[in-house]
Amino acid sequence: MTRPGHRVPDGYDTSAYPSFAVTVDIVILTMRGGHLHVLLVQRGGEPYAGMWALPGGFKRPDETLDQAARRELREETGLVAPKHLAQFGAYGDPGRDPRTNVVTVAYLAVTPDPGSLHAGTDAAAARFWPVVDAVRELSLAFDHHRILSDAVDRAAEQLEQTDLATAFVGDTFALSELQSVYEELWQAEIDPANFRRSLTSPPPSTAAPGAYVEPTGKRAKASPRGGRPPELFRAGGAWRTQPPVRRPRTPRDQDRRTGGDIPE
Amino acid sequence: MTRPGHRVPDGYDTSAYPSFAVTVDIVILTMRGGHLHVLLVQRGGEPYAGMWALPGGFKRPDETLDQAARRELREETGLVAPKHLAQFGAYGDPGRDPRTNVVTVAYLAVTPDPGSLHAGTDAAAARFWPVVDAVRELSLAFDHHRILSDAVDRAAEQLEQTDLATAFVGDTFALSELQSVYEELWQAEIDPANFRRSLTSPPPSTAAPGAYVEPTGKRAKASPRGGRPPELFRAGGAWRTQPPVRRPRTPRDQDRRTGGDIPE
DNA sequence: TTAATAGTGTCTTTAAGACACTATCAG
DNA sequence: CTGATAGTGTCTTAAAGACACTATTAA
Numbered sequence: 001m002t003r004p005g006h007r008v009p010d011g012y013d014t015s016a017y018p019s020f021a022v023t024v025d026i027v028i029l030t031m032r033g034g035h036l037h038v039l040l041v042q043r044g045g046e047p048y049a050g051m052w053a054l055p056g057g058f059k060r061p062d063e064t065l066d067q068a069a070r071r072e073l074r075e076e077t078g079l080v081a082p083k084h085l086a087q088f089g090a091y092g093d094p095g096r097d098p099r100t101n102v103v104t105v106a107y108l109a110v111t112p113d114p115g116s117l118h119a120g121t122d123a124a125a126a127r128f129w130p131v132v133d134a135v136r137e138l139s140l141a142f143d144h145h146r147i148l149s150d151a152v153d154r155a156a157e158q159l160e161q162t163d164l165a166t167a168f169v170g171d172t173f174a175l176s177e178l179q180s181v182y183e184e185l186w187q188a189e190i191d192p193a194n195f196r197r198s199l200t201s202p203p204p205s206t207a208a209p210g211a212y213v214e215p216t217g218k219r220a221k222a223s224p225r226g227g228r229p230p231e232l233f234r235a236g237g238a239w240r241t242q243p244p245v246r247r248p249r250t251p252r253d254q255d256r257r258t259g260g261d262i263p264e
Numbered sequence: 265m266t267r268p269g270h271r272v273p274d275g276y277d278t279s280a281y282p283s284f285a286v287t288v289d290i291v292i293l294t295m296r297g298g299h300l301h302v303l304l305v306q307r308g309g310e311p312y313a314g315m316w317a318l319p320g321g322f323k324r325p326d327e328t329l330d331q332a333a334r335r336e337l338r339e340e341t342g343l344v345a346p347k348h349l350a351q352f353g354a355y356g357d358p359g360r361d362p363r364t365n366v367v368t369v370a371y372l373a374v375t376p377d378p379g380s381l382h383a384g385t386d387a388a389a390a391r392f393w394p395v396v397d398a399v400r401e402l403s404l405a406f407d408h409h410r411i412l413s414d415a416v417d418r419a420a421e422q423l424e425q426t427d428l429a430t431a432f433v434g435d436t437f438a439l440s441e442l443q444s445v446y447e448e449l450w451q452a453e454i455d456p457a458n459f460r461r462s463l464t465s466p467p468p469s470t471a472a473p474g475a476y477v478e479p480t481g482k483r484a485k486a487s488p489r490g491g492r493p494p495e496l497f498r499a500g501g502a503w504r505t506q507p508p509v510r511r512p513r514t515p516r517d518q519d520r521r522t523g524g525d526i527p528e
Numbered sequence: 529t530t531a532a533t534a535g536t537g538t539c540t541t542t543a544a545g546a547c548a549c550t551a552t553c554a555g
Numbered sequence: 556c557t558g559a560t561a562g563t564g565t566c567t568t569a570a571a572g573a574c575a576c577t578a579t580t581a582a
Contacts, residue, residue, distance in 0.1 A: 017322045019283045022356065022367050058281045061365045065356040090354040090369045092286065092329040101325045103286050103367065105354045157425070176534075194572065196535070226581035227533025246571080440561075458545065460562070490554035491560025510544080 020092075023104040024069045025056035025144065026085075027151035028077065030113050030128065031168050031177075036184050037128040038148060039077060039117075040140070044125070047098050048141035052134070054148065055126070056104065069107040077126060078117050083167035084110040088154045089147070096143045106147045108154060110167035156185045160247045163239035172216050174230035175199060188248045198245055203238040210237035212244045284356075287368040288333045289320035289408065290349075291415035292341065294377050294392065295432050295441075300448050301392040302412060303341060303381075304404070308389070311362050312405035316398070318412065319390070320368065333371040341390060342381050347431035348374040352418045353411070360407045370411045372418060374431035420449045424511045427503035436480050438494035439463060452512045462509055467502040474501035476508045 028039040040052040055076035059068040065087065073079050085107060092103035117126055129138065131152060140148065158164040159182060166173075168181045179195050182188075199212045213233035222229040238244075292303040304316040319340035323332040329351065337343050349371060356367035381390055393402065395416060404412065422428040423446060430437075432445045443459050446452075463476045477497035486493040502508075 017285050018325050020286045020323070020325075020367075021281050022284045022286070059284070059356060059367070061282050061284075062358050064358065065354060065367070087354060090329060090351060092323060092369070094326050094328065103284075103323070103329070103369070105356070105367070161421070161425075174534085191572070191574085192534080193536075193574080198571080222580045223533065224581080225532060226579090227531085228535075228579035230534060438561085455545070455547085456561080457547080457563075462544080486553045487560070488554080489559060490552090491558085492552040492562075494561055 018101065020101045020103050021097075022059040023056050023102055024059055024065060024072055024107060025054040025104050025147060026069055026073055026076075026107045026109050027054060027148055028073070028079070028082070028109040028111065029131070029151070029155060029168075030111050031181060031184065032113050032128060032130075034180050034184065036131040036152070038131050038134050038151075039126060039128050040134060040138075041076060042125040043141055051141045052129070052138055053141035054106075054144045059105075065105050069105075069109075073109060079109070079111060079114065082109040082111040084108070084164060089150055091143055091147060093143065104147075106151065108151050110155070110164060112168060112170045152185070156247075159185055159243075160245070161243055163235065163243070165245075166235040166239070172218065172232040172234055174220055174232060175213070176230060178213075182245055186247055190245070190248075195245065199233075203242055203244070209241070212236050212238045282365065284365045284367050285361075286323040287320050287366055288323055288329060288336055288371060289318040289368050289411060290333055290337055290371045290373050291318060291412055292337070292343070292346070292373040292375065293395070293415070293419060293432075294375050295445060295448065296377050296392060296394075298444050298448065300395040300416070301377075302395050302398050302415075303390060303392050304398060304402075305340060306389040307405055315405045316393070316402055317405035318370075318408045323369075329369050333369075333373075337373060343373070343375060343378065346373040346375040348372070348428060353414055355407055355411060357407065368411075370415065372415050374419070374428060376432060376434045416449070420511075423449055423507075424509070425507055427499065427507070429509075430499040430503070436482065436496040436498055438484055438496060439477070440494060442477075446509055450511055454509070454512075459509065463497075467506050467508070473505065476500050476502045 030037050041055050043049055043051050043053050057072045087105055088108050089106045165178055165181045169177050175196055179190055183190055214236045216232045216234050218232045219229040220232055294301050305319050307313055307315050307317050321336045351369055352372050353370045429442055429445045433441050439460055443454055447454055478500045480496045480498055482496045483493040484496055
């Protein structure tokens with residue numbers, strides 16, 4: 001990167017390289033009532049005034065991208081400790097912002113349901129939307145529709161590869177809560193007995209560090225509609241060696257893209 | 265993203281958002297003699313004059329990031345058709361370029377061994393390095409060491425999830441070639457009989473589209489040291505539903521990070 | 529009691545590891 | 556022939572799916 005005066009493309013002025021604004025945008029996902037939700041803010045000014053958009057803002061020269069993401073998260077939503085926050089893509093199509101050249105770096109944040117949004121937030125202009133609605137019915141500002149879709153795809157992939165599922169639930173949780181995270185993101189049903197076995201039995205022989213979930217000895221309250229109160233678990237240390245649940249591969253799953261193959 | 269004048273952080277001037285240069289850098293991986301290699305260019309001008317660096321250059325306002333990556337790839341290396349080219353990260357730490365604020369978007373390119381580099385390239389200033397050497401012994405310009413490491417980690421992950429392995433080999437290939445891609449990137453030995461079974465037996469029941477590899481009926485020449493000439497295969501269409509080879513998880517694999525968890 | 533949710537036990541299927549064996553080449 | 560690489564067959568183990576069954580709550 002970044003070497004003016006080194007093997008210069010023909011006819012391209014090296015002394016004056018083009019200038020961009022750089023922003024970070026954050027896709028904040030959580031589970032509410034068994035369904036995946038995303039936090040959106042309503043835009044005040046032009047362009048796209050009044051439309052819903054992902055929270056985000058300009059990167060400053062003296063901070064890293066991660067710091068910018070964390071700062072914007074706090075400033076726009078009051079959230080200070082998402083359980084997961086990681087970059088997942090950069091977007092720089094010409095004209096994606098009508099005013100100027102903007103490249104944005106998109107982040108995926110995952111948190112247990114925070115209930116209401118914290119201080120420092122204009123609550124009227126920020127709310128969680130069911131992801132299904134946001135994707136299908138809402139017209140989002142800029143290229144945020146695509147960014148949101150990419151984020152959800154990424155989250156679904158990461159469920160299978162990391163401990164991302166545990167970022168959706170609290171420090172202690174019932175297995176059925178965790179299961180609903182997988183079922184919602186994968187749009188697939190999982191047998192509760194097999195799910196429990198996968199999570200509670202020790203990770204494949206070779207791995208050392210603990211289990212996937214550890215019993216706390218406590219139980220949650222029974223649901224308002226009755227039913228046995230579930231045991232509460234804590235996330236264990238075994239996720240890094242080998243995540244416990246594999247995604248069902250259905251035949252019609254063909255259209256899921258994994259990453260950039262060459263389209264020509 | 266990208267909204268000057270919308271919910272402005274206190275004390276931050278919204279009318280003049282900071283300006284950045286945006287570059288793309290490309291990690292070009294290939295297999296040579298059974299070992300993973302990366303293409304590096306030697307820098308002409310300051311800063312880091314004379315040091316090895318990843319090929320790359322400035323994004324133009326009228327092109328997408330993908331187009332910029334493809335253009336730089338062609339301009340700096342003569343490569344026009346890598347089998348894989350995809351973004352994998354953005355890097356924007358303050359001071360990563362001593363001259364000005366630069367955010368770079370990093371791409372992973374994978375190609376079968378092109379032999380010599382094509383026209384349009386200053387061959388003296390561009391060569392493939394064994395990745396092991398580049399990572400351990402070479403001091404790279406900017407933060408390119410980290411970018412290279414991240415690219416290799418990403419490639420190793422993607423082997424398990426996509427058809428990336430086939431991007432390292434030609435249109436027809438021996439299974440042993442493909443196997444060496446996995447073994448090199450995972451630093452693990454794979455039983456050739458089991459590897460063959462995984463690739464040549466049909467993908468899990470539910471999947472429809474073809475096989476992982478299709479026989480061409482042809483055979484390669486035997487190696488100079490003798491041995492039976494291998495069958496040549498073509499990549500099939502089954503990779504997208506469920507990749508054929510799972511990565512061995514060793515106990516000491518714990519240190520492999522999967523993505524940004526929260527470090528606090 | 530019934531409806532609802534949580535949790536156990538077990539049989540079967542399938543993927544993966546181990547490894548002995550055969551096949552075909554160069555020299 | 557030997558050494559080297561390619562390819563087949565089979566036994567065993569481990570993970571995952573299916574599903575019948577028991578347990579504990581609210582109303």
